[in-house]
Amino acid sequence: MMLRVTEIFCSIQGESTHAGRPCTFVRLTGCPMRCVWCDSEYTFTGGTHMSLNAVMDQVHAFGVNLVEVTGGEPLLQEDVYPLMQGLIDRGRTVLLETGGHRSTARVPHAVITILDIKCPGSGESAKNDWSNLERLRVHDEVKFVIKDRGDYEYARDVIARHQLVSRVAAIHVSPVHGVMHPRILSEWVLADKLPVRVQLQLHKYIWDPATRGV
Numbered sequence: 235m236m237l238r239v240t241e242i243f244c245s246i247q248g249e250s251t252h253a254g255r256p257c258t259f260v261r262l263t264g265c266p267m268r269c270v271w272c273d274s275e276y277t278f279t280g281g282t283h284m285s286l287n288a289v290m291d292q293v294h295a296f297g298v299n300l301v302e303v304t305g306g307e308p309l310l311q312e313d314v315y316p317l318m319q320g321l322i323d324r325g326r327t328v329l330l331e332t333g334g335h336r337s338t339a340r341v342p343h344a345v346i347t348i349l350d351i352k353c354p355g356s357g358e359s360a361k362n363d364w365s366n367l368e369r370l371r372v373h374d375e376v377k378f379v380i381k382d383r384g385d386y387e388y389a390r391d392v393i394a395r396h397q398l399v400s401r402v403a404a405i406h407v408s409p410v411h412g413v414m415h416p417r418i419l420s421e422w423v424l425a426d427k428l429p430v431r432v433q434l435q436l437h438k439y440i441w442d443p444a445t446r447g448v
C-alpha cells in the first residue's frame with residue numbers, strides 16, 4: 235500500500251474545534267480542484283511515494299495523539315482509507331479535512347470529518363458532492379471559506395436548507411485570509427445571530443503564512 239505524500243509535520247492545529255492543539259499533519263499530494271484562494275497549490279504536483287507503514291511510523295515518531303489527514307484532496311488516494319483506519323486502530327484521534335467534491339461514504343466511522351463546502355467565490359462550488367451532507371455525523375464539522383457577501387449568503391442558505399446546526403458538532407465560517415476582513419464577516423454573523431463559529435486560520439497568525447509545513 236502506497237501513498238503520495240507532500241509532507242508530514244507536527245504543528246498547531248489551526249482550523250476546527252481542535253484549533254490550538256498540537257497535531258501531526260499528513261498532507262497528501264494532488265487535487266483536481268482550483269479554488270481561487272487556495273493556499274496549498276504546492277500539493278498539486280510532486281510528492282513522495284511512501285509505504286503505508288512508513289507514513290504510520292513517521293506519524294508515530296511525533297508522539298502526538300491528534301492526527302489530521304489533509305491535502306490537496308486526501309480522498310483521491312485509495313490507500314487513505316487503510317491509513318485512517320490504521321491510525322484509529324493505534325488510538326489516534328483522526329481528523330480528515332476534505333474539499334467536499336469526493337464522496338465520504340468510505341470514511342471510517344471514528345474519523346472526524348471536517349467537510350469543506352465550496353462557496354461560489356471559490357470558483358468550484360459546482361463540484362460540491364451534496365450527498366456528503368447526508369452522511370454527516372454528529373462529531374463531524376463543516377467549514378465554509380467566505381470571500382464576499384455572496385459567499386456568506388450562500389453559506390447561510392446551505393446551513394438552513396440542510397439543517398446543519400442540529401446535525402454536526404460545529405459549523406465554521408472562515409474569511410479568506412488577506413481578502414475578507416474578519417470584522418466584516420463577524421458583523422454579518424452577529425446581525426443574523428447565525429449559530430456558527432467565525433474561524434481564523436490560527437496557524438497563519440503563529441507562523442509566516444508563506445511557510446510550508448507549519
Ligand code: SF4
Binds near residue numbers: 268269272274275
Ligand atoms: S480543494 Fe483544497 S487543495 Fe484543492 S484547490 Fe481547493 S483549497 Fe486547494
